[in-house]
Amino acid sequence: MPARAGNGRGAPVAIVTGASSGIGRALAVRLASSGYRVGLIARRVELLESLRDEIAKARGLAVAEAADVGDRDALRGSVARVEEQLGPADVMVANAGFGAPTHLDPLNIDDVEQTFRVNLMGVVYSIESVLPGMLARRSGQIVAVSSLAGDRGMPGESAYCASKAAVNVYMEGLRIALRERGVVVTTVCPGFVQTPMTPMDAAATPFIMSAEAAADRIARLIEGRRGGVHRFPRRMALLMSLIARMPDALVARLVGDGSAHEPAPAEPAP
Ligand SMILES: NC(=O)c1ccc[n+]([C@@H]2O[C@H](COP(=O)([O-])OP(=O)(O)OC[C@H]3O[C@@H](n4cnc5c(N)ncnc54)[C@H](OP(=O)(O)O)[C@@H]3O)[C@@H](O)[C@H]2O)c1
Numbered sequence: 001m002p003a004r005a006g007n008g009r010g011a012p013v014a015i016v017t018g019a020s021s022g023i024g025r026a027l028a029v030r031l032a033s034s035g036y037r038v039g040l041i042a043r044r045v046e047l048l049e050s051l052r053d054e055i056a057k058a059r060g061l062a063v064a065e066a067a068d069v070g071d072r073d074a075l076r077g078s079v080a081r082v083e084e085q086l087g088p089a090d091v092m093v094a095n096a097g098f099g100a101p102t103h104l105d106p107l108n109i110d111d112v113e114q115t116f117r118v119n120l121m122g123v124v125y126s127i128e129s130v131l132p133g134m135l136a137r138r139s140g141q142i143v144a145v146s147s148l149a150g151d152r153g154m155p156g157e158s159a160y161c162a163s164k165a166a167v168n169v170y171m172e173g174l175r176i177a178l179r180e181r182g183v184v185v186t187t188v189c190p191g192f193v194q195t196p197m198t199p200m201d202a203a204a205t206p207f208i209m210s211a212e213a214a215a216d217r218i219a220r221l222i223e224g225r226r227g228g229v230h231r232f233p234r235r236m237a238l239l240m241s242l243i244a245r246m247p248d249a250l251v252a253r254l255v256g257d258g259s260a261h262e263p264a265p266a267e268p269a270p
Pocket of ligand 1: 023041068099147
């Protein structure tokens, strides 16, 4: 069962963005089964509604609200509607994420902007939507699902890695600033997790874990109100810390120079 109900209204409330798939979906199921009332947010509302029904069948309580986390007003509206139905959020899990290869020739600027809009601004807007209430109650937990990819810029993934590095540093500053204000700040950095976002190539995804295992790790950080940075699985975190210290030439030898991520050249005009 959850450690405690911080909102004074019985079972605690957790809001999970990116709940329609992968880690977010598994986390919503896991938290609901532990007694949390769960707000489900993502764009694909039909997937959220079927998850809500699945949770209800298992005697849990969830509500579904559609929003693009990169749209500040839409997200704030959805979070407000979740809180109207379930009560104030004890936990916000800013999990929604977007991944696209970084191309060089030409630079795929639209993808870079979308990566930062979702992965960084989506986290910031998610926090904005609950922080005033948490500060007023002097209680709450903010969780950002970042990635071990934030530890090093990888060829072909510059934008994704940079967005996660930005999340890590943003959360670090918040963590220090909120130390004495009752709000726990948690940064989660998983390695490879089996979800639609991950390539199917097993050789390219060492130490991959299931979405359920990743969700369980995150749920335990929530139940224990544990702040700080949490990198897992341990062997992938160790490998990433080595890669982060490697010279560029060695990284290129290990993972390539990113040219495999480039789109195929266009057919010459007849
Ligand atoms: N899979 C991995 O190996 C791995 C490793 C480390 C970290 N992560 C991080 O874990 C988080 C979850 O990813 P996942 O692996 O579970 O991927 P996933 O299965 O593709 O799920 C991504 C989720 O984000 C939501 N989302 C994407 N863009 C959105 C937007 N603009 N507005 C609202 N929701 C949006 C998607 O919902 P809709 O499409 O319905 O909006 C979906 O629910 C991400 O932050 C990712 O970077 C993943």
